[in-house]
Amino acid sequence: MEQAKMGTRAIWSGEAEQLAFGATQVPVVHSVSFGYDDMDEWYDVAIGKKPGHIYGRNTNPTVQAFEAKIKDLEGADAATSFSTGMAAISNTLGTLLVPGERIVSIKDTYGGTNKIFTEFLPRLEVDVELCETGDHEAIEKEVAKGCKVLYLETPTNPTVKVTDIKRMARAGKEAGAIVIVDNTFATPINQNPLALGADLVIHSATKYLGGHADALGGAVCGSEELVESIYHYREINGATMDPMSAYLLLRGMKTLKLRVDKQCENAMIIANYLQTIDAVEGVYYPGLEDHPGHDIATEQVKQYGGMLSFSVKGGVETIRHLLPKFKYANRAANLGSVETIIGPSRTTSHVECTPEERAAMGIPEGLIRYSAGIEDVEDLLNDLEQAFQSLPTDIFVTA
Numbered sequence: 001m002e003q004a005k006m007g008t009r010a011i012w013s014g015e016a017e018q019l020a021f022g023a024t025q026v027p028v029v030h031s032v033s034f035g036y037d038d039m040d041e042w043y044d045v046a047i048g049k050k051p052g053h054i055y056g057r058n059t060n061p062t063v064q065a066f067e068a069k070i071k072d073l074e075g076a077d078a079a080t081s082f083s084t085g086m087a088a089i090s091n092t093l094g095t096l097l098v099p100g101e102r103i104v105s106i107k108d109t110y111g112g113t114n115k116i117f118t119e120f121l122p123r124l125e126v127d128v129e130l131c132e133t134g135d136h137e138a139i140e141k142e143v144a145k146g147c148k149v150l151y152l153e154t155p156t157n158p159t160v161k162v163t164d165i166k167r168m169a170r171a172g173k174e175a176g177a178i179v180i181v182d183n184t185f186a187t188p189i190n191q192n193p194l195a196l197g198a199d200l201v202i203h204s205a206t207k208y209l210g211g212h213a214d215a216l217g218g219a220v221c222g223s224e225e226l227v228e229s230i231y232h233y234r235e236i237n238g239a240t241m242d243p244m245s246a247y248l249l250l251r252g253m254k255t256l257k258l259r260v261d262k263q264c265e266n267a268m269i270i271a272n273y274l275q276t277i278d279a280v281e282g283v284y285y286p287g288l289e290d291h292p293g294h295d296i297a298t299e300q301v302k303q304y305g306g307m308l309s310f311s312v313k314g315g316v317e318t319i320r321h322l323l324p325k326f327k328y329a330n331r332a333a334n335l336g337s338v339e340t341i342i343g344p345s346r347t348t349s350h351v352e353c354t355p356e357e358r359a360a361m362g363i364p365e366g367l368i369r370y371s372a373g374i375e376d377v378e379d380l381l382n383d384l385e386q387a388f389q390s391l392p393t394d395i396f397v398t399a
């Protein structure tokens, strides 16, 4: 039989193995340990000779269903999970990098990831080279000098810059580097980095995968060998996903396709609308033809995504007036949920950075990140309109 399409797989994949008692839904197995009467069986499971569970820090049935589903959606051979997206990133880098090695990445990674690159990896004497995001030649040049890891994120947070994964994966392969892509923004619905040549794909499951802003989680997908080594690092270091979170994320993932399709549709309409607003300085969305990543995105993604950002005239002062006016948006540090979420980059994705660091990353202080929800788009447009109309007319003119 032909492989089912993504919307079907999002619902059905990964669950059958964990069903018991004729239940049609995966149970939340709240048990820290798993007992055995047969000492030989216990031993065989403990050394990995037989499938089964020993202790919740290592494996859990509900968590395994989550892993099986994301593995299927990313078309991977294996997947493992984490308590958060940052745990997925730090544990992966902790597994792969030792002192004296080198990692090449881009300047526009997620704020927390950027902190790992600038604060924690240098402490471990790992050499970090951060290239201009979107400057493919510069990345190729640095990779060719030799590196253990090439770490990418596309599209990026918050200015949604796009990197050509196929081209970068080729560069990585030639240099013998392990190519990692943070696929949180695109989701497996819009982009499968492994199919484009990447070795590992990372998710903050907290965002689109869960989709309801009620559970934290992370995932890493790739080859059996790489994932096994990352799993081993995690089982010892302990950043394990909680079974309840796994359940909530699994439940959310069933509607991933529906949600992401609608969010992409809404984001495109909103990006076009924002371009007509006087108080808006710039709109960043890869679906817009004037976006620098538009052509690569058109080749690379199935849809342009549910994330966009825009900068307002008058900077922080305008944001202070504008954001409280929204009726249908949470003002919060999150994204990818069913509800629309807005926030200034200076308080959300890049709160860890100084204004100077943000400026160096091309993030204006007046930048607002907009995570389109699944609301009826007419209501979102009306909400934007009334919020902009409420701005004192002089605020952005004189600022």
Ligand SMILES: *Cc1c(COP(=O)(O)O)cnc(C)c1O
Residues within 6 Å of the ligand: 084, 085, 086, 087, 110, 112, 153, 157, 182, 184, 185, 203, 204, 205, 206, 207, 216, 217, 218
């Ligand atoms: C949120 C986010 C992370 C970190 O995920 P947490 O679950 O918050 O730890 C990593 N990468 C990207 C692109 C994100 O948006």
